[in-house]
Amino acid sequence: MFCYIHIPFCESKCKYCRFASLWSINKVLVNKYLSHLLYDIKNFKRPVLSSGLLNSVYFWWGTPSILEITQLAEILDNLRQKFWFEKNIEITLETTPKNITSENLIGWEKLWINRISMGIQTLNNTTLQEIKRDQKETILQGLEILKSGNIKNISVDFIIWLPYVAPWETLKDIKYILENYRFLTHISVYMLEDYYVENDADSSFEKITYPEGWKHLWLEEKDYQKEYEEIKNYLESQWFFRYELSNFAKTWYECKHNKSYWNHSENVWFWLGSHSYIWGKRYAYKDDFIGYYDKKFEYEEILSQDELFLEKIMFWLRTSWIEKNIYQKLNQAKIDDFIKSWLLEIRNETLMMSDKAISLIDKIILEII
Ligand SMILES: C[S@@+](CC[C@H](N)C(=O)[O-])C[C@H]1O[C@@H](n2cnc3c(N)ncnc32)[C@H](O)[C@@H]1O
Ligand code: SF4
Structure with a gap:
């Protein structure tokens, strides 16, 4: 934690x-x-x-x-x-x-x-x-x-x-x-x-x-x-x-x-606007001093399996690679397009981003999901 x-x-x-x-x-x-x-x-x-x-x-x-x-x-x-x-x-x-x-x-x-x-x-x-x-x-x-x-x-x-x-x-x-x-x-x-x-x-x-x-x-x-x-x-x-x-x-x-x-470990944040994540639940304070001082939670949510999956994909692409059995479940046409434009690559049957993708990573993730 x-x-x-x-x-x-x-x-x-x-x-x-x-x-x-x-x-x-x-x-x-x-x-x-x-x-x-x-x-x-x-x-x-x-x-x-x-x-x-x-x-x-x-x-x-x-x-x-x-x-x-x-x-x-x-x-x-x-x-x-x-x-x-x-x-x-x-x-x-x-x-x-x-x-x-x-x-x-x-x-x-x-x-x-x-x-x-x-x-x-x-x-x-x-x-x-x-x-x-x-x-x-x-x-x-x-x-x-x-x-x-x-x-x-x-x-x-x-x-x-x-x-x-x-x-x-x-x-x-x-x-x-x-x-x-x-x-x-x-x-x-x-x-x-x-x-x-x-x-x-x-x-x-x-x-x-x-x-x-x-x-x-x-x-x-x-x-x-x-x-x-x-x-x-x-x-x-x-x-x-x-x-x-x-x-x-x-x-x-x-x-x-x-x-x-x-890696989605449990985390706890202390400040206004914070987003703590504890046992699958995310808590957020409002991003302003008055809301924080009033102890107003902006939201408290249980992350769905889809949201957790999206965050895992982000984590894998930013840090390492995505295994074949996982990337096959994503948008293949988009993945092929990104491979053709040298933004993604397949190495040892895993999907990785290339160095050229650094400025586009968030966009790529949203498109291949
Ligand atoms: C919270 S700040 C660093 C701590 C300290 N306040 C300082 O300024 O040295 C963390 C880092 O985020 C990066 N950063 C902040 N705004 C950015 C931006 N618009 N684009 C890219 N990197 C940014 C900067 O490299 C910064 O050092
Ligand atoms: S304005 Fe941003 S980058 Fe500058 S000192 Fe404050 S936190 Fe650091």
């Missing part, structure tokens, strides 16, 4: 990010949110059949590293009182480069946080300024501090297709980082998500739309795919193996929470 803790506050809003997070770290707002979060943990009722044994705790979006060490400690203490922590539990904290200071690192180590995930995105300072992220110097300084610390499981994130980033520049950045910071154990390489135009009136969070001016700065999709393939080859040559569409890890360093999530 694994647990997510969401801290929906960021010092500033990165222009590309559509995760639900407030563009403020105002102490009053953060404290109010934390008091509700702690209340939820204390009052969490574990279903009788659930083991309550956690193998991973993941502090994530917006920016959990804005929390003081005492605040993180209080969350972990309360979790320990409610759940059992497995001996080798992985406790991950997502951080911006700026929040990596020697004092914070010592504090995180004392709390037994044993995995750090830092967003780099790119080393191009023009882009970093445009997307409102910490500059290259701050990124490298953060990595230097991590190098001298005791946390040995460190991941970094990159995004391909950001504005002003030239073809092959992301590959060059990744090479630079790996050559200079050999202690890294995990890399996520995301593709900038689709242009986002939806607006959800019910949410407390402003939904972002990429600036119009970005469009002509993007690479052509075919260039991007070639670069992604090269990045994958390079990472494999450095012993980082892909275990999911966008995630590469050295042996033994695959992120436990990623793997458990895609």
Whole structure:
């Protein structure tokens, strides 16, 4: 079983990010949110059949590293009182480069946080300024501090297709980082998500739309795919193996929470808008502060066999392959079309996606189901 803790506050809003997070770290707002979060943990009722044994705790979006060490400690203490922590539990904290200071690192180590995930995105300072992220110097300084610390499981994130980033520049950045910071154990390489135009009136969070001016700065999709393939080859040559569409890890360093999530393990999320999954039942809070503070469940549903099957297909295609007896039950005509266009392939009687499919995976899954 694994647990997510969401801290929906960021010092500033990165222009590309559509995760639900407030563009403020105002102490009053953060404290109010934390008091509700702690209340939820204390009052969490574990279903009788659930083991309550956690193998991973993941502090994530917006920016959990804005929390003081005492605040993180209080969350972990309360979790320990409610759940059992497995001996080798992985406790991950997502951080911006700026929040990596020697004092914070010592504090995180004392709390037994044993995995750090830092967003780099790119080393191009023009882009970093445009997307409102910490500059290259701050990124490298953060990595230097991590190098001298005791946390040995460190991941970094990159995004391909950001504005002003030239073809092959992301590959060059990744090479630079790996050559200079050999202690890294995990890399996520995301593709900038689709242009986002939806607006959800019910949410407390402003939904972002990429600036119009970005469009002509993007690479052509075919260039991007070639670069992604090269990045994958390079990472494999450095012993980082892909275990999911966008995630590469050295042996033994695959992120436990990623793997458990895609594998449909039980999970419990504490935050507004959370979607916990316990014994075939999914619970969701409303994606806004007022709904969350009123403890309003948006829905509580038992997943049907069809929904579980769809999610399994997604999991298999994103992480490995689909066995013949399963893919034969899917839409054969569509599968043949995707094979002809080199997006899917059959290897050893199993169906797999090709590297070219990285930007289209969700569309492909919906069509072959
Ligand atoms: C919650 S954020 C990271 C934690 C921390 N707040 C930070 O910014 O470093 C997780 C990662 O999602 C990725 N991400 C966010 N928005 C994205 C988008 N629109 N397209 C692709 N990747 C995105 C970024 O690589 C980011 O580092
Ligand atoms: S990328 Fe991270 S810091 Fe930037 S807005 Fe999103 S969650 Fe906040």
